[in-house]
Amino acid sequence: MIIIGEKINGTIPSVKTAIQDRDEQFIRDLAVRQTEAGADYLDVCASTAPEVEAETLVWLMNIVQDAVDTPLCIDSPNPRVIEHVFKQAKRPGLINSVSAEGDKCEVIFPLIKGTDWGVIALTCDNHGIPSDIQTRVDITNLLVEKAKKYDITPDRLHIDPLVLALSTDSQSLLTFLETMKTVKNLYPSIKVTSGLSNISFGMPLRKIVNQHFLTIALFTGMDSAIIDPCSRDMYTTLLTTEALMGRDRLCRQFSNAYRKNKIGPIRTEN
16 A cells, blocks of 8 residues: 555644744654655645745655655645755655645646656645535546546546545545445546545544554555554554455565564563
8 A cells, every 4th residue: 555654734733833943853753754654745734824835835845855755745725836946856756635625636637747756636626625426426437538638638636535524424434435446437547545534533542443454455456555563563454354365465564564563562672
C-alpha cells in the first residue's frame, strides 16, 4: 500500500507550535522519522491563517526537501495556494486535493498536465459530501472526465470516497467500500485513498477502530492512505494484512520488520 505520512500538519498542536516558533529541527525530525518508517509521500499542510498560508507552506516544503528525498503531498484546501507554491517542489509528488467544488479542477489540473504528479480527488461538490453511493460515483466520473481534458489518466488519480464518522453514520464503512468497488470496476487503473482517522471521530478506542478500518479497506482494494507511519500498531496492522493477502512472499517483510523491532511490542536489549 502507498503510505502518505500525515504528521506534518498544522492542525496537530505540536506542529502548530513548531510553525509558530519556526522550529526547523522539529519539522526536519518529523520528515526523517516518517521516511525511515516507510512513507512513500509526506503530506505537508500549513493550516495557518489564509494570509500567511502560502509563505508557511513554502517554509515547510523547503525544510522537508532539505531533510529527505521523499516526494511531497502538497496539502491545502485553497487551490490558489497550491498554484503559488507548486514550483517549489523539487520532484513530482501528490497534490491534496481537487474536488468538484468551485474551480479547483480548472486550477490544479493544468498545473500537473504533462508531469508525473498525482492528485488526491475528493468525491464532493458544491453541495458538500454526498450521503449516497451513486452521487459519489457520479462525481468521480466528472473528475475523471475533467482530468482527461488535460491528458491526466485515471492511474494518476487517488480517489477519496470520503468516509464519514461511524459515530454519526453506521453505514459509513459500507458506503466507502461499495463506492470503492464501483469506481474500480469503472476505472481499473484508478487508485483509492482515505484519510484513515476520519472514520473514528467521536468514538472511544480510536486507534483500534482505525486499525480495523485499514485491514478491511486494504483487503477490499484501497491503494493508499494518509496515516501515521511511525505508529507501531498501524504499521503492524498494515504488514500483517498484506502478508495475509499474499503480498509478502514468505512473509519476509513482516519477519524482517519484527527482527528490526519495528512491529509488535517494543523489545529492549538486556
